[in-house]
Every structure is written in C-alpha cells, then in structure tokens.
Amino acid sequence: MTTSVPTVFADGLGALLPALRELYRDLHAHPELSLQETRTAGVVAARLRAQSGWEVTEGVGGTGVVGVLRNGDGPTLLLRADMDGLPVLEATGLPYASVDRATDPDGNDVPVMHACGHDMHITCLLGVAALLAGQRDAWRGTVVAVFQPAEETAEGARKMLDDGFAERFPKPDVCLAQHVGPFPTGVVLTRPGALMAASDSYRVRLFGRGGHGSSPETTVDPVVMAAAVVMRLQTVVSREIGASQAAVVTVGAIHAGTKENIIPDEAELKLNIRSVDPVVREKVLAAVDRIVRAEVAASGAPKEPEITPLNAFPLTVNTVDATATTIDGLRGALGEDAVLTLPQPLNGSEDFGLFGTELGAPSVFWHFGGADRAAFGGIDPADLATHGFPAGLPMNHSPLFAPLQDPTIELGVRAMLGAALTWLDGGE
Numbered sequence: 197m198t199t200s201v202p203t204v205f206a207d208g209l210g211a212l213l214p215a216l217r218e219l220y221r222d223l224h225a226h227p228e229l230s231l232q233e234t235r236t237a238g239v240v241a242a243r244l245r246a247q248s249g250w251e252v253t254e255g256v257g258g259t260g261v262v263g264v265l266r267n268g269d270g271p272t273l274l275l276r277a278d279m280d281g282l283p284v285l286e287a288t289g290l291p292y293a294s295v296d297r298a299t300d301p302d303g304n305d306v307p308v309m310h311a312c313g314h315d316m317h318i319t320c321l322l323g324v325a326a327l328l329a330g331q332r333d334a335w336r337g338t339v340v341a342v343f344q345p346a347e348e349t350a351e352g353a354r355k356m357l358d359d360g361f362a363e364r365f366p367k368p369d370v371c372l373a374q375h376v377g378p379f380p381t382g383v384v385l386t387r388p389g390a391l392m393a394a395s396d397s398y399r400v401r402l403f404g405r406g407g408h409g410s411s412p413e414t415t416v417d418p419v420v421m422a423a424a425v426v427m428r429l430q431t432v433v434s435r436e437i438g439a440s441q442a443a444v445v446t447v448g449a450i451h452a453g454t455k456e457n458i459i460p461d462e463a464e465l466k467l468n469i470r471s472v473d474p475v476v477r478e479k480v481l482a483a484v485d486r487i488v489r490a491e492v493a494a495s496g497a498p499k500e501p502e503i504t505p506l507n508a509f510p511l512t513v514n515t516v517d518a519t520a521t522t523i524d525g526l527r528g529a530l531g532e533d534a535v536l537t538l539p540q541p542l543n544g545s546e547d548f549g550l551f552g553t554e555l556g557a558p559s560v561f562w563h564f565g566g567a568d569r570a571a572f573g574g575i576d577p578a579d580l581a582t583h584g585f586p587a588g589l590p591m592n593h594s595p596l597f598a599p600l601q602d603p604t605i606e607l608g609v610r611a612m613l614g615a616a617l618t619w620l621d622g623g624e
Contacts (some may be wrong), residue, residue: 199470201529201614203551208327209609216323216551216605219243221292223315224598227281229298230346231355235418236279236318240343247329250341253364259357262365262530263341265329270337270621274368274557275612276323276548277317278347284309287527287595294322312592313376313566320374320608327613336621338366342551350395350507353550362555370518370619371552374612376599378591379565382607383577384526386562387538390521392512393442393470395545399506400425400465400488401500409457418463419452421495425465425488426450432483443480444470444543466572472511472541509545515558522560522615529614532609536578544592564611566599 220241228236237259244250244263251264259279283300285307286293296308325341346352379385402425404418426447437443445467451462469484471477485503492501526535542563552559565577573588590596 199532201601201610201617204331204334205283205327205438205613206287208330208531209323209606210284212323212326213606213622216319216609219322220315220319220605222312223318224290225292225294226296227294227310227315228279229283229300229306229308230280230349231258232298233279233345237261237343240279240318240322242435243342243488244325246271246324246518247250248384249329249332250325253588256361256364257345257352257357257359260352260356261343262361262594263325263327264365265339267332267338267380268460270334270335271369272338272340272366273616273617273619274340274342274371274551274555275321276342276344276371276373276551277321278314278344278352279318279534280314280346280348280352281308282348282593283307284593284595286311286430286553288598290598291397291446294534309595311594313349313597313599314347314610316376316566316604317374319605320612323556323605323609324613324616327609328616332569334622335617337619339616339620340368340406347547350545350547351556352507353547357554368557369552371548371557372522372612372619373548373554373561374608374616375546375563376566376604376608377563378567378585378597379563379587379601380567380569380572380577381565381603382530382534382569383565384530384535384562384611385538386514386519386523386535386560387541388514388516390472390511390541390560391514391538392546393444393472393543394478394511395507395509396469396481397506397508398467398484399502399504400467401502401504402463402492403497403501404463404495405460405498406461409608410460412459415459416458416495418461419459419495420467421453421491421497422463424495425491427583428487428491429467430485436483437476437480441476442472442541442543443476445480445484466506470543470545509547510549510553512546512549512561515552518558519560520620525615526562526611529610560615562611563607564604566604568600
C-alpha cells in the first residue's frame, strides 16, 4: 500500500484543475433538491463515461449514479459523494450563485442552493475518478464511485442500498467519504469511533379550536400551545440531560394561522433531535413526546397531537483500524500536521455510514476545510472543535456558505486520492 500521492497524479491534477473549477461553478449554479438531481446525475454520468474504463449505471435508488473501474486484482474501494442541494435562497453574491428554484415535496415553490458543499464533493470525486482512470499503471484494484442523491433528507443511501446495490456492484473492502466545512483550507478533521451524531426529525401537529381574535376565551389557541411546547422543549437538554452528555433539540419551523385577528384551528412544528449516545437518544425522544402531549393536555386541546417522523440519520461511526490507515493516506497527501483528531463527535449528521453497515465493510468519513485561513486570525485549527469558530463565519446550510474554489478543490482531490491510494495496491 502507498501512503503518498505519486508525482504522476500530482502532475495530472495540475492539468485537470481548470476543468474542475469550471465544473464546480456549473454545479454550484444549478443545484437540485433531494431526489430531483436529474441534471446533476446526467453531468456526473457523462463525465465518467468520458473517462476510459468506467462502467456507469444511472438511476440507482432514483437519481443515483455508480461508476465501477476495474484495474486488476486488488482491494475494492467505495468512494462516495452526495449530490443534493437545499431549499435556501443564496446570498453569497458570487458570479456563479444559484438563482434556480424548484418545487419541494409539499408542493411549495422554493429557492435552491448548494449550501452544504455537495457541489464540492462531486467535483472532488470526479477529479479523483479522472486521475485513477488516467493512471492505471500506478495502482491495482477496483474502485466503486458512488454519487448519492438525497443525503439531506436521509433517504439516498437507503434508496441505493434497497435498489440492489449489494448484488449489482462489487463488494467493497472499505468505504470512504469526505465533507467540506467551515474549517481553514488545508485542514482535515476526523476521529476513530463515533464521528457524527444521530438525527431524528418530526412533524408535530397541534389541534385547537379556532375563533375570533377578540374572543380567545371561546377558543383553544394552538399558537399559544405551540409557543408553550417550544419553550418547554428548551428544558430537555438543559434540565434532563447531564452536562457531560451531548444532545440538541431544535424547533426549526413553526406554522400557524393566516391573519392577525383569527385564531386558527391548528399549528405545526418541525423538530430535530441530535444525539451521540443511544441511551441519551431514547431519553430525549421520550422527553419530547412527553412534553408535547403534556402541553396539549394542559391546554385542553380537543384532540391528541400528531407526531410524525420525517427522517432519521444513524450515528456515523468510523471503524477504528480503518481510520488509522486512512489517516496515513491523508497525512501523506496533505502533510503530517494537516490532519487533526476531533476530541468529540460533531453534531452534524450523515447517512454515509449505511453503506459500510449494510455491505459489511469498514468505513471512514472525514471533514476538510473550505474557508479562507485569513478569517481565523490567530486561532489554531486544533482549537476549533473546543473553542468554536470566528463570529460571522458562514456555516454549512447558511445562505452565505461558499467554500473557496482555490485551494479547496485541489486539496479535496488530494485528500480523497491520498486516502484511496493508501488502500489500493501499488502499480507495476
């Protein structure tokens, strides 16, 4: 196994970068919502077919694309990138900013933005795919490049797996993926074991009895009920979960009513719960259910609430031994000091881990920086996980989130390529 990026790959990357920058700008300008990634999938499939040797399958799990590159005997490696954008109105002011709109699953017309860097993930994986296809004398094995839909809704990995992935494509010896974030460019962060939180999302419908705003005593006000639920939920983490435990409860959406002097019949909340320990997760979920039902009862509501699951992300766990091997490759590609070990799991969530779990393979996930180093002043990147980010730095899902093209594309390709070559056998 090799532990650095050979010169032949570095030279090829230099020649490839202009095309990758153009690709990134195009993808950023044309994001698509989860399970609507038809244009993106078409771009990906066309790029793979233009590279000699790839067997390309489209429509996996709906809009997913899988490329298989066989190059003699050796390990089989799964490399994954996600493709979907978010219903966010872009405010970056970039010349290639998205102005696209789409219809969401509820029938609403919404803006769409690559506010989580999936355009960067696609670009980097296509860059790695091109380099591996162009330098097959330098390695041996099989590469399975997975371009996954619907990561943002926790549907994509499951849909691809349920579409016969294990039977249709080579079984991997290891699964690798990466995610760009608001860290300084050139920095990679990961850890063995639990890396990212489990996530559970719910829609809660609260039922009242509507009426005139001048006579609230004749109604059961679901707006007040919703406000009480929101405020009470803030006590779950602060009063029911220990200070040494980790959990987050967020009410991200609240909808009720149409006019200021009409008390509506119902209100709707959308909740998100993050946890990194299964016992804590069950405790938080039980507390949320208890609080919602208790506030409904306290309000004298005419009907029990409806609590409907929206999506669920599993805990992302890096296989310990595989993480150590992958870190060797990342350090060889980016430098010894570029790879940092996170002291604790991040509260973000991912569905990538399903591939390793379902396919019986170790898996490793890491984050790489896409933010201007100048924005961090004298902050040591190693301290970010414990001391936080500079004020005002756009985070993932922000309408201002925009990784730098340079040097992020190059470093993202180098990171994934270095990790991949650590697992693949060396060439002749």
